[in-house]
Amino acid sequence: MSKQLFHTVLALILSAIIVLIGNWIGYEVVPTEALMGMLVIILIAGAGFALKMIIPWKTIPGILYVAGISIIVSLPITPGSEQVIEWASAIDIQAFTTPLLAYAAIGIGNSLADFTKLSWKSIVIGSMVFLGTFLGSAIIAEIVLRIQGIV
Amino acid sequence: MLKQIPGYLKDWRLHAAALLIVLLAESIGTISFELGAGMILILPMIYAFILGIAMVFTPVIKEKQFKHSEIMTTALIGLLVAKVSLNIGPAISMIVQVGPAILLQEIGNLGTVLLGLPLAILLGVKREAIGMTFSIAREGSLAIISDKFGFNSPETRGVFSIYLFGSIFGAVFFGLMASLLASFTPLNPLALAMASGVGSASMMAASSSSLSAVYPEMAAEIQSLASASMILSVATGFFVSIFIALPLAEKMYHLLTKRKSDKEAEEKREVGS
Numbered sequence A: 001m002s003k004q005l006f007h008t009v010l011a012l013i014l015s016a017i018i019v020l021i022g023n024w025i026g027y028e029v030v031p032t033e034a035l036m037g038m039l040v041i042i043l044i045a046g047a048g049f050a051l052k053m054i055i056p057w058k059t060i061p062g063i064l065y066v067a068g069i070s071i072i073v074s075l076p077i078t079p080g081s082e083q084v085i086e087w088a089s090a091i092d093i094q095a096f097t098t099p100l101l102a103y104a105a106i107g108i109g110n111s112l113a114d115f116t117k118l119s120w121k122s123i124v125i126g127s128m129v130f131l132g133t134f135l136g137s138a139i140i141a142e143i144v145l146r147i148q149g150i151v
Numbered sequence B: 001m002l003k004q005i006p007g008y009l010k011d012w013r014l015h016a017a018a019l020l021i022v023l024l025a026e027s028i029g030t031i032s033f034e035l036g037a038g039m040i041l042i043l044p045m046i047y048a049f050i051l052g053i054a055m056v057f058t059p060v061i062k063e064k065q066f067k068h069s070e071i072m073t074t075a076l077i078g079l080l081v082a083k084v085s086l087n088i089g090p091a092i093s094m095i096v097q098v099g100p101a102i103l104l105q106e107i108g109n110l111g112t113v114l115l116g117l118p119l120a121i122l123l124g125v126k127r128e129a130i131g132m133t134f135s136i137a138r139e140g141s142l143a144i145i146s147d148k149f150g151f152n153s154p155e156t157r158g159v160f161s162i163y164l165f166g167s168i169f170g171a172v173f174f175g176l177m178a179s180l181l182a183s184f185t186p187l188n189p190l191a192l193a194m195a196s197g198v199g200s201a202s203m204m205a206a207s208s209s210s211l212s213a214v215y216p217e218m219a220a221e222i223q224s225l226a227s228a229s230m231i232l233s234v235a236t237g238f239f240v241s242i243f244i245a246l247p248l249a250e251k252m253y254h255l256l257t258k259r260k261s262d263k264e265a266e267e268k269r270e271v272g273s
Helices: A002-027 A031-054 A062-074 A081-088 A094-115 A120-147 B012-028 B044-056 B063-085 B089-097 B099-122 B128-133 B139-149 B154-184 B189-196 B201-214 B216-272
Strands: B031-035 B038-042
Touching (some): A002 A094, A002 B012, A002 B063, A031 A081, A031 B063, A062 B063, A062 B216, A094 B044, A120 B099, A120 B189, B012 B063, B038 B154, B038 B201, B044 B154, B063 B201, B063 B216, B089 B099, B099 B128, B099 B189, B099 B216, B128 B139, B139 B154, B154 B189, B189 B216, B201 B216
Antiparallel strands (some): B031 B038
């Protein structure tokens, strides 16, 4: 397991380097300025994936552990949370999504053969399914927020 | 030491290709243009996706790279979730305040059935429609459906087709949809942020980063709400799918197909008489 964790951490570090470079080119933040924030983010993600490996209940997705640790770290009562949040704010969210979609697109190569089997009906229905969940949630949220007088 | 490093990390072809894509995409930057009353933003992640697909067809990327790529996406999703969830702590009192909206908008995830199922039936899809529309078809849904209906059932074929569609187009679709809805509908960015929180981290990330680009001054709030809502969706999704969404999809399927077959029977009778 320790070897698996070691590999995970290495993958996190490599992705982090690419994120920092993208953050530099796209959002003009020199990597040294974003380094502390990125270190904290790597630690949180690494700890979350480690928990996933340790805890025997395998149906819980790893990202829930990552999110849980991240929330605890960022709570106002946690010592140093303000500093951590400030560090992390040096990295734009898009600096993560751009390489994510680059790798995801390359990974699609795997299912490209299956893709040709995907009928136009599936594409139309899939679009409607995604629109359905998004619009359904947004409309309910909007109504509740208006009733509460928040927006 | 070097031997201990797994192959996917030493896959310099893959990482060089990804880095090149990121550099290209980020140096182009966001392109925005006005269209009618709203503004359309094309973000670097969209070019990154297109360039990535294009790369698959070049000799640089081979089958080995496809697999290695998937491991890297898992790592990136880990970093991304850590990053966006750091916005939750400072926003916790705001999140409690909008708590009712966050909780209730989860019901909106049934919109997959309400919007998708009638369309599927209209297009003549049979029982596949149940699997296609009861959820956004991520890994958990595959397990639920194949467990209940069996691996070779039409329902399982249905959920697999949307799973595939989502794996390929999900993030891009959510990214574009979020910015279009933000520009062209009166929906509040906070409501859209909550809606971004579906049971997939990459779809959430794509749509919340689109929204953050449209409303940069609200970026922290948007990301905290999207992340909180995603956590809720992931945590409850499994149970909601089994106990609410799937029964609803089945019931609606039977109702809609019954009416359809009744109608057909009636038409036949009319023709016959």
